[in-house]
Amino acid sequence: MHNVTLIESESLEKRYGGGTLALADLTVSIEPGIVGLVGANGAGKSTLIKLALGLIAPTAGRIRVLGLDPLTEVERVRSQVGYMPEHDCLPPDMTAAEFVTHMGRMSGLPAATARERASETLRHVGLYEERYRAIGGYSTGMKQRVKLAQALVHDPELLLLDEPTNGLDPEGRQAMLGLVQRIGTEFGISVVVCSHLLGEIERICTSLVAIEGGRLLRSDSLSAMTQHKGVLAVEVDERVEEFVARLTAAGLDVREQGRELLVRFDDEKTYDVIRDAVVDLDLSLHRLEQRRHQVADLFRDSADRTAGSEVGDVQHA
Numbered sequence: 001m002h003n004v005t006l007i008e009s010e011s012l013e014k015r016y017g018g019g020t021l022a023l024a025d026l027t028v029s030i031e032p033g034i035v036g037l038v039g040a041n042g043a044g045k046s047t048l049i050k051l052a053l054g055l056i057a058p059t060a061g062r063i064r065v066l067g068l069d070p071l072t073e074v075e076r077v078r079s080q081v082g083y084m085p086e087h088d089c090l091p092p093d094m095t096a097a098e099f100v101t102h103m104g105r106m107s108g109l110p111a112a113t114a115r116e117r118a119s120e121t122l123r124h125v126g127l128y129e130e131r132y133r134a135i136g137g138y139s140t141g142m143k144q145r146v147k148l149a150q151a152l153v154h155d156p157e158l159l160l161l162d163e164p165t166n167g168l169d170p171e172g173r174q175a176m177l178g179l180v181q182r183i184g185t186e187f188g189i190s191v192v193v194c195s196h197l198l199g200e201i202e203r204i205c206t207s208l209v210a211i212e213g214g215r216l217l218r219s220d221s222l223s224a225m226t227q228h229k230g231v232l233a234v235e236v237d238e239r240v241e242e243f244v245a246r247l248t249a250a251g252l253d254v255r256e257q258g259r260e261l262l263v264r265f266d267d268e269k270t271y272d273v274i275r276d277a278v279v280d281l282d283l284s285l286h287r288l289e290q291r292r293h294q295v296a297d298l299f300r301d302s303a304d305r306t307a308g309s310e311v312g313d314v315q316h317a
């Protein structure tokens with residue numbers, strides 16, 4: 001993989017004709033790897049991808065993809081970036097081989113090379129045997145694979161995938177995620193993959209970028225996100241508010257989740273503070289256990305700190 005920043009934006013804003021502010025003041029730098037772009041439906045993921053491709057123009061700020069300006073360096077962006085759109089855009093009467101060859105030609109490949117690359121790419125996505133059948137007769141899973149193949153045909157440096165597991169059953173989702181992971185690791189192509197399913201996507205990503213309401217919530221590598229020691233799940237049976245106030249006053253980071261309190265665990269002193277509070281308030285402690293820090297918790301933490309925003313709509317697979 002190359003070391004150039006995949007997508008870089010500065011105070012990026014996109015307001016659509018009807019007045020919807022889809023992205024607001026978004027400054028982010030997405031480094032090479034397999035990057036999950038996560039956020040609830042309507043968060044602005046597709047808008048960011050379309051801006052990166054130059055399909056739409058920002059209303060303020062700037063964006064670069066692989067260091068290129070998508071609005072003025074159109075040809076170079078088209079030859080170096082592959083795009084798999086979210087919705088079905090396939091011609092039902094064409095065969096997969098014809099369509100993928102055509103898309104290769106559109107990205108600048110000579111005819112013979114486009115044909116060869118189309119066969120090769122359809123083999124990679126597991127459609128080699130079926131490549132001379134009309135796409136209209138394909139299952140949803142096969143159509144998703146054709147969309148992936150057309151994005152790969154010109155051997156791009158960067159692949160932008162918009163919800164690639166949409167419409168697939170659990171088995172199909174796993175297969176598609178496996179393919180995406182292989183593209184990133186074996187072919188050395190950087191991938192930015194949009195998803196509203198954080199739990200699903202975090203398994204294959206090297207870093208995550210979370211957006212909510214068009215704003216950046218968090219952007220970090222997976223390893224940095226899971227570096228924290230974890231969280232303690234604590235449960236007491238009464239005077240919960242008093243208990244929370246006491247822990248918070250002692251400097252602990254406490255979040256209520258149903259009957260449980262999730263306390264950020266930094267060092268052994270965290271245990272002491274909890275035990276002292278339990279004794280002083282004469283509470284009975286139902287539970288005190290350490291949990292692995294889940295990526296979803298970290299996003300919720302960020303959301304809590306970002307006034308007025310919630311990442312609660314991001315679903316966990």
Ligand SMILES: Nc1ncnc2c1ncn2[C@@H]1O[C@H](COP(=O)(O)OP(=O)(O)OP(=O)(O)O)[C@@H](O)[C@H]1O
Pocket residue numbers: 016017018020021022039040041042043044045046047048163196
């Ligand atoms: N062409 C458009 N005209 C007007 N509003 C739009 C347009 N495209 C998107 N929007 C609005 O902009 C906001 C962001 O949409 P976007 O499609 O970028 O979100 P998303 O995170 O990709 O969600 P989804 O997965 O549902 O597409 C939404 O409120 C959406 O309704």
